[in-house]
Amino acid sequence: MDFFAAQDQARRTSRRLVFAYIVATIAIVLGVTAIVGFALFSFSQNSYGLTPQQFLQDQAGTLIGTALLATMFIVGSTLYKTSVLSSGGGRVAVDMGGTLVPADVQDPLRRRLRNVVEEMAIASGVPVPEIYVLEEERGINAFAAGYTPADAAIAVTRGTLELLDRNELQGVVAHEFSHILNGDMKLNIRLMGVLFGIMVLGLIGRLIVRGGYHTSIVSSRRDRGAPVVLIVGLGLVILGGIGVFFARVIKAGVSRQREFLADASAVQFTRQSDGIANALKKIGGYSGGSKLTATDPEEVSHMLFGSGSKLSGMFATHPALGDRIKALDPSFRESDYPQVDPRSRRSAAVDEPRQTGLSDGVTTAFASGGEKVLAESIAETVGQPDNEHVEFARGLRASIPVALYDAAHSAELAYLLTVALVLDRSEKTLQRQLGLVREQLGSERATLVERFYKQLSATGPEYRLPLLEIAFPALKLRPAQELEYLVSLTTRLIEIDGDIELYEFCFYRILMSSLGQAVDPSGRRAAKRVRRRELQRAAVSLLRILADYGHDTPAKGKAAFAAGTASLGRWAEDYAYEVDRDLTVAILNRSLDVLLSLDGKGREVLLRAISATASHDGELSVSEAELIRAVCATLNYPLPPILVHR
Numbered sequence: 001m002d003f004f005a006a007q008d009q010a011r012r013t014s015r016r017l018v019f020a021y022i023v024a025t026i027a028i029v030l031g032v033t034a035i036v037g038f039a040l041f042s043f044s045q046n047s048y049g050l051t052p053q054q055f056l057q058d059q060a061g062t063l064i065g066t067a068l069l070a071t072m073f074i075v076g077s078t079l080y081k082t083s084v085l086s087s088g089g090g091r092v093a094v095d096m097g098g099t100l101v102p103a104d105v106q107d108p109l110r111r112r113l114r115n116v117v118e119e120m121a122i123a124s125g126v127p128v129p130e131i132y133v134l135e136e137e138r139g140i141n142a143f144a145a146g147y148t149p150a151d152a153a154i155a156v157t158r159g160t161l162e163l164l165d166r167n168e169l170q171g172v173v174a175h176e177f178s179h180i181l182n183g184d185m186k187l188n189i190r191l192m193g194v195l196f197g198i199m200v201l202g203l204i205g206r207l208i209v210r211g212g213y214h215t216s217i218v219s220s221r222r223d224r225g226a227p228v229v230l231i232v233g234l235g236l237v238i239l240g241g242i243g244v245f246f247a248r249v250i251k252a253g254v255s256r257q258r259e260f261l262a263d264a265s266a267v268q269f270t271r272q273s274d275g276i277a278n279a280l281k282k283i284g285g286y287s288g289g290s291k292l293t294a295t296d297p298e299e300v301s302h303m304l305f306g307s308g309s310k311l312s313g314m315f316a317t318h319p320a321l322g323d324r325i326k327a328l329d330p331s332f333r334e335s336d337y338p339q340v341d342p343r344s345r346r347s348a349a350v351d352e353p354r355q356t357g358l359s360d361g362v363t364t365a366f367a368s369g370g371e372k373v374l375a376e377s378i379a380e381t382v383g384q385p386d387n388e389h390v391e392f393a394r395g396l397r398a399s400i401p402v403a404l405y406d407a408a409h410s411a412e413l414a415y416l417l418t419v420a421l422v423l424d425r426s427e428k429t430l431q432r433q434l435g436l437v438r439e440q441l442g443s444e445r446a447t448l449v450e451r452f453y454k455q456l457s458a459t460g461p462e463y464r465l466p467l468l469e470i471a472f473p474a475l476k477l478r479p480a481q482e483l484e485y486l487v488s489l490t491t492r493l494i495e496i497d498g499d500i501e502l503y504e505f506c507f508y509r510i511l512m513s514s515l516g517q518a519v520d521p522s523g524r525r526a527a528k529r530v531r532r533r534e535l536q537r538a539a540v541s542l543l544r545i546l547a548d549y550g551h552d553t554p555a556k557g558k559a560a561f562a563a564g565t566a567s568l569g570r571w572a573e574d575y576a577y578e579v580d581r582d583l584t585v586a587i588l589n590r591s592l593d594v595l596l597s598l599d600g601k602g603r604e605v606l607l608r609a610i611s612a613t614a615s616h617d618g619e620l621s622v623s624e625a626e627l628i629r630a631v632c633a634t635l636n637y638p639l640p641p642i643l644v645h646r
Contacts, residue, residue, distance in 0.1 A: 021194045025074050028239055032070040033063050035235030078197030085189050089146025089153030090130045092189065096295050098132030098155045103409035103474045109161045115397065116170050117154055118470055120177045120269070122393035123385040125465075125629060125639045127472035127514050129154045129180070133161060136294035138342070140164065140283045142305040144176040147186050149638060150472070150517035159288060163340060164279055171266050171275030172305055174390075178265035179303070181383040181638055184258050188303040196299070259318050263328060270387055277328040280306075284321050285337035378611040378628065378642060379604070385640040392641055396466055404455055408467050414474035415486060416445055420452035421464055422490045422507055433493050440489055461626055462641070464507070465633075472514055483515055505585050506630030509592060513634050530597045538594035539568060539606055540575040541587050542631070546613045547577065550624045556617060564613030568605065592634050607637060 040062070041055050050058060085091060090100070101110050114131055121128040126149035134141075137157035146152035154176050156169075164172065179185050266276045283290045283306050290306025291297075301307065307318045318324070325332045381389070400408075407413035419437060424430050430453075438446035456464065475483065490511065494504045547561035558577040565572035598606060610631065614624050625642040632639040 021078075021197075025071065025197070028074065028242065029067050029070045031239045031242065032235070033067045035239070036066045037063055039235070074197045074200070076197075077200040078193050081196035082190070082193035085193055088151045089144070089185070089189070090132070092143075092145035092192075092300065093130070093132040093153045093155040096155065096300060097134050097136055098153075099135050101131040101133060103411070103414075104406070112166060113156065113161060113169065113173075116166070116173050119390060119393040119397050120170075120173050120385075121469055122397060122466045123269070123389040123640055124149075124177055124181060124383075125385075125469075125633065125641070126150070126152075126180065127469045130473055130476070132156075133158060134292075134294070137292050139288040139291045139293070140279065140286060140306060141290045141292060142172050142176055143300060143303045144179045144185055145189055145300075145303060146180070147189060148517040148636070149180055150514040152180050152185060157292070159286075159342070163282060163286065163342065167270075167275040168279040168282070169275075170270055170390075171277075172279050174266035174269040175262045175276055175305060177269065178262040179258070182258070182261065182265070184262070185303075191302060192299055259324070260327060263324055265384075267328065268387075269385055269390055277325055277332075280321060280325050280328070281332070281336070281338055282340050284325070284334075286340035286342075288342075378615070378639070379608045381640050381642075382607060382632070382637050388643060389640040392643065393466070396462065396641075397470075400463060400467065400470075401455055401459065404452065404459070404463075404467060405470070407452060408471040409474055411474045411477045413448070414471040415478060415482070416441075416449050417452050417471055418468065418475065418486065418511065419489065419493070420449045420456060421468060422493055422504055422511075423449075423453050424501065424504065425457070425461075426501065429496050432496050436492060436496060437489075465510070465626065465629060468507070468510065468514075475515070487512065487515065505588065506627060506634065509589075509634040510630055513636070530594055534594055535598065535602070536571050536575075538591035539609070540565065540572050541591045542595065542606075543568075543572075543609060543613050544578060545588050545591075546610060546627070546631070549627060550614050551617065560613045560616040563616040564609040567609035567612045571605075592631070595635055598635075603635065603637065606635075607632065 037056075037059065040059060041050075041052065056063070094100075101114055103114075105111050105114060110133065113133075117131055118128050129144070129146070129149075129152035132153060132155035134155055134157045138159045139157055140159045140163055142154065142156040142160055144152060144154050154173065156172065160169065160172060179188070263276060270276075290304070292304075297304065304318075306321075322332070322334060397405075404417065407417045419441075423433050434446060434450055437449050441449070456467075475486075478486075490508055494501075494508055543561055543564040547557040547564065551557040551560050561577040565575065595606065610628060614620060614628055620642065628642060629639050
């Protein structure tokens with residue numbers, strides 16, 4: 001399944017989830033109303049001598065009020081839980097007992113985990129997620145949580161760190177990245193909020209029963225109304241059980257097929273099934289399995305790598321372990337589970353050497369121009385990195401100059417590195433920009449920014465987006481007011497002479513988009529719907545700018561624009577090739593804002609048009625590839641590095 005199909009399926013599943021939530025809520029509200037009515041009819045003194053019909057007429061207001069209160073309580077609980085989760089994936093990990101892995105971690109196992117996550121992020125074209133370890137959990141498990149890639153958090157158990165080798169760990173991380181890229185994360189975190197509302201009445205019922213049992217027994221001899229509270233509490237406990245039933249059925253229906261898809265995606269990402277298959281086999285052969293013991297897995301079971309509990313059959317959130325393994329390794333038999341002894345674990349794997357430059361393979365992968373890059377080959381990689389992207393990312397990460405790599409992992413220096421990344425690469429306005437940095441940040445920090453700029457100038461342009469992706473977790477640790485100031489400063493830097501380089505602007509947009517998602521993970525300030533005509537104009541304007549940027553003559557630009565508009569079809573029939581260089585950035589900024597309103601199908605069509613425009617002449621330079629990735633990032637297309645030799 002490709003990225004756009006997976007996203008569409010996630011949206012359809014979300015709609016089914018809403019329907020299931022409504023049905024479950026109605027059933028529980030009717031149950032609460034019936035229990036309260038039964039308790040009042042059986043024990044209230046006001047019900048003496050009344051027939052059921054007379055009682056219903058007499059107590060109609062009470063019963064309607066009960067139904068309304070129950071509805072408000074369930075919906076309110078859902079909204080409360082959703083609001084709590086709106087702070088992002090890191091909140092889920094912390095609530096599960098997760099400990100944040102610092103960017104400059106020295107422990108070999110945790111450094112290996114960070115390296116694997118960073119490589120997968122670079123290969124996928126998304127910011128590096130926050131990384132957590134569930135230190136108290138000995139089972140083999142993991143999960144990804146969050147609303148958007150820029151808000152994502154990946155958590156693994158201590159057992160995962162200690163019992164899996166690098167290939168197996170990479171398979172697990174690739175599985176979790178599939179959930180990030182395919183829209184499962186947002187679906188899963190919404191599911192947590194919905195299910196909390198369904199199950200919360202059972203929690204209230206247990207509190208009522210515990211608090212009211214002895215009082216009800218003693219007072220029932222004097223007051224026939226006293227047992228009403230106890231009966232209502234017991235009824236709520238029963239309804240809570242029904243709520244748990246609904247919740248487990250909903251989770252199972254949402255989760256199982258997505259797990260098979262994530263397993264298959266992990267194989268695609270790593271081009272070998274042994275890693276994830278062996279991780280699953282170790283779960284089967286390990287006494288601790290995938291169980292979570294320090295925390296209750298009920299709330300998050302649908303987002304775990306392994307089931308995390310003993311539930312099976314219709315309640316299981318995951319396919320049977322054997323079925324998952326056989327889908328990856330058809331020759332597998334139940335007797336093939338390995339014996340996993342935690343006492344023999346490798347306690348230090350992992351001092352992964354760093355390189356001083358890109359390997360020949362990586363240099364070839366990002367060579368500039370000369371070979372045809374098909375539009376389809378770009379569009380079809382969105383959200384679907386493969387092993388070649390992962391290997392490219394691994395080589396690139398390992399070859400980043402040490403000073404830049406360390407700066408990207410420092411909460412203090414990542415801030416300054418980001419400033420250096422937006423400075424003018426042509427050096428036309430560099431001194432004016434450095435003067436502004438010195439004025440705003442002081443001489444010492446300005447000296448560091450200039451040093452980072454010089455180090456960046458000595459590297460290839462292909463390092464710039466990965467460095468921003470790696471630096472993002474450290475940036476998010478800064479106070480909100482400092483991030484707001486960073487936005488203001490970078491805006492002033494790129495506008496310092498009124499002539500904004502297109503790449504600078506796109507890089508700026510990526511930074512703004514990622515920070516915006518981090519500040520508002522749940523998307524409450526999402527783009528508004530716009531009219532079809534406005535979308536058409538925005539798409540055509542974007543293609544005009546790309547055609548002009550990537551081609552050195554008006555004739556070539558016009559031909560490239562024609563190739564792109566042909567992909568758009570009827571949308572672009574009334575538009576011709578025009579270029580107004582004075583308004584390029586303003587038009588691009590407005591166009592990108594508008595295009596965020598496109599639905600899944602519209603985004604797929606637009607991406608193919610972008611690809612057709614850029615690759616029309618059969619050559620794609622590094623700068624064009626960067627620009628395509630920058631535009632896609634601002635439109636929330638997770639585009640892997642464009643390997644030009646394809």
